[in-house]
Amino acid sequence: MSPQGTGSSAGVNSRLENYRSLTPAERLDALAKAASLTPEAVAALSSLDALPLTLANGMIENVVGTFQLPFGVATNFQINGRDYLVPMVVEEPSVVAAASYMARIARDNGGFETSSTLPLMRAQVQILGLSDPYGARLKLLAARDQILAIANARDAVLVGLGGGCKDIEIHVFPRSDRGPMVILHLIVDVRDAMGANTVNTMAEAVAPTLEALTGGEVRLRILSNLADLRLARARVRVSEASLATKTYSGARMIEGILDAYEFARIDPYRAATHNKGIMNGIDPVVVATGNDWRAVEAGAHAYAARDGRYTSMSTWEVDKEGHLVGTLELPMPVGLVGGATKTHPAARAALQILKVGSAQELAEVIVTVGLAQNMGALRALATEGIQRGHMALHARNIAIVAGAVGPEIDVVAARLAAAHDVRTDRAKEILAEIRG
Ligand SMILES: CC(C)(COP(=O)([O-])OP(=O)([O-])OC[C@H]1O[C@@H](n2cnc3c(N)ncnc32)[C@H](O)[C@@H]1OP(=O)([O-])[O-])[C@@H](O)C(=O)NCCC(=O)NCCSC(=O)C[C@@](C)(O)CC(=O)[O-]
Numbered sequence: 001m002s003p004q005g006t007g008s009s010a011g012v013n014s015r016l017e018n019y020r021s022l023t024p025a026e027r028l029d030a031l032a033k034a035a036s037l038t039p040e041a042v043a044a045l046s047s048l049d050a051l052p053l054t055l056a057n058g059m060i061e062n063v064v065g066t067f068q069l070p071f072g073v074a075t076n077f078q079i080n081g082r083d084y085l086v087p088m089v090v091e092e093p094s095v096v097a098a099a100s101y102m103a104r105i106a107r108d109n110g111g112f113e114t115s116s117t118l119p120l121m122r123a124q125v126q127i128l129g130l131s132d133p134y135g136a137r138l139k140l141l142a143a144r145d146q147i148l149a150i151a152n153a154r155d156a157v158l159v160g161l162g163g164g165c166k167d168i169e170i171h172v173f174p175r176s177d178r179g180p181m182v183i184l185h186l187i188v189d190v191r192d193a194m195g196a197n198t199v200n201t202m203a204e205a206v207a208p209t210l211e212a213l214t215g216g217e218v219r220l221r222i223l224s225n226l227a228d229l230r231l232a233r234a235r236v237r238v239s240e241a242s243l244a245t246k247t248y249s250g251a252r253m254i255e256g257i258l259d260a261y262e263f264a265r266i267d268p269y270r271a272a273t274h275n276k277g278i279m280n281g282i283d284p285v286v287v288a289t290g291n292d293w294r295a296v297e298a299g300a301h302a303y304a305a306r307d308g309r310y311t312s313m314s315t316w317e318v319d320k321e322g323h324l325v326g327t328l329e330l331p332m333p334v335g336l337v338g339g340a341t342k343t344h345p346a347a348r349a350a351l352q353i354l355k356v357g358s359a360q361e362l363a364e365v366i367v368t369v370g371l372a373q374n375m376g377a378l379r380a381l382a383t384e385g386i387q388r389g390h391m392a393l394h395a396r397n398i399a400i401v402a403g404a405v406g407p408e409i410d411v412v413a414a415r416l417a418a419a420h421d422v423r424t425d426r427a428k429e430i431l432a433e434i435r436g
Pocket residue numbers: 016017018019020075076092093094095096097098099100101102104273274275276277278280373376377378380381386388389390393
């Protein structure tokens with residue numbers, strides 16, 4: 001069986017109909033054709049040894065083996081008029097399905113729109129032992145060009161690419177439990193890198209000069225994961241009609257989504273779960289592309305608390321035409337070079353599937369998937385509840401836990417889902433019946 005595309009204006013067609021009903025091998029074949037994958041990328045995705053031990057041993061310490069996770073592809077994404085197939089590495093069922101479903105609805109409404117800022121990262125240098133922190137601030141500001149020159153001397157490659165240290169900021173904490181603190185921020189355009197190593201090198205390089213300029217003593221020299229100058233944004237606008245189901249009207253769906261959003265906006269207990277739903281979309285793409293998901297998580301949650309109160313990362317509202325409008329803006333420090341992006345063969349294959357031309361474009365795609373995932377979860381929660389769709393897909397996991405193998409897995413899962421009774425003990429009973 002082969003999926004049929006329904007056409008798209010440019011390059012890849014992400015509308016792969018019947019994709020879910022294929023076998024993994026057939027899906028990979030269809031993906032290879034749709035995304036024109038190289039034989040190396042196909043081999044990396046089909047191999048049971050996608051990360052050879054020799055490579056793994058070079059990546060971290062005390063390696064004893066490798067750990068595999070499912071690699072799926074979300075379909076239907078259209079962003080700024082261009083189609084994207086989205087690689088997602090995740091252990092949780094219903095995430096890829098929900099992203100694909102919401103992308104399908106968005107696609108029928110013109111797709112997602114995105115934008116982003118320049119890839120600017122912050123490195124912090126902590127200066128202690130000062131009795132005149134405001135005086136030190138002015139000395140540092142006066143030496144701005146000297147500090148930029150020292151930082152940029154550490155990365156000729158980056159400067160040659162148009163990046164490098166562009167500015168400094170001084171943050172003064174006149175009183176702390178450890179005395180006055182002056183924190184110098186290096187603002188660095190890291191181009192297509194995540195940039196942590198790059199900015200850390202620069203922070204360490206400028207430290208002796210900062211001590212000489214201020215008479216203080218430098219302690220920490222490290223990037224900030226609150227990358228609030230490196231933002232990616234996504235917006236979706238969908239009609240009432242496109243949200244309607246057999247059971248719920250579009251108007252009821254929108255009211256439910258607005259109630260759910262308001263709950264997350266005012267209550268941090270709900271906001272944490274709402275935002276986890278957003279990260280359900282974001283982390284799998286970050287992991288698939290070999291990027292640092294801890295950095296992305298840290299930045300996203302810190303940004304959600306930037307006004308001093310933890311709240312929803314996304315917003316949901318209704319425009320004058322009655323359409324539901326969702327937006328998401330997050331720090332998105334991800335790269336196409338550096339870290340594991342070029343080391344891990346499957347991460348290289350993921351970037352080939354995405355066909356992004358810059359780290360900024362990758363960041364925009366990732367934030368879009370987060371917004372789609374949020375819409376999927378709210379749509380389910382605001383009406384039928386999460387369990388029907390999620391547990392039906394989780395049933396296959398439960399079948400495996402109960403001991404089902406091969407074709408038994410789908411048979412047991414289908415019976416669990418049909419009875420809306422997805423439990424391991426029930427799965428064991430069904431398995432015993434099948435095996436006679
Ligand atoms: C799960 C669905 C999509 C089913 O929804 P459905 O209405 O049963 O789906 P459908 O069978 O009508 O299919 C519609 C589309 O969904 C996709 N789809 C549907 N099934 C599959 C599948 N098996 N494999 C691949 N794709 C699938 C696919 O794109 C398909 O269109 P097509 O392209 O075929 O024309 C829906 O119930 C849903 O979106 N639920 C939400 C799921 C979710 O949010 N999961 C996250 C885990 S729960 C959590 O951790 C977060 C949370 C919820 O706590 C966050 C929060 O509280 O805010």
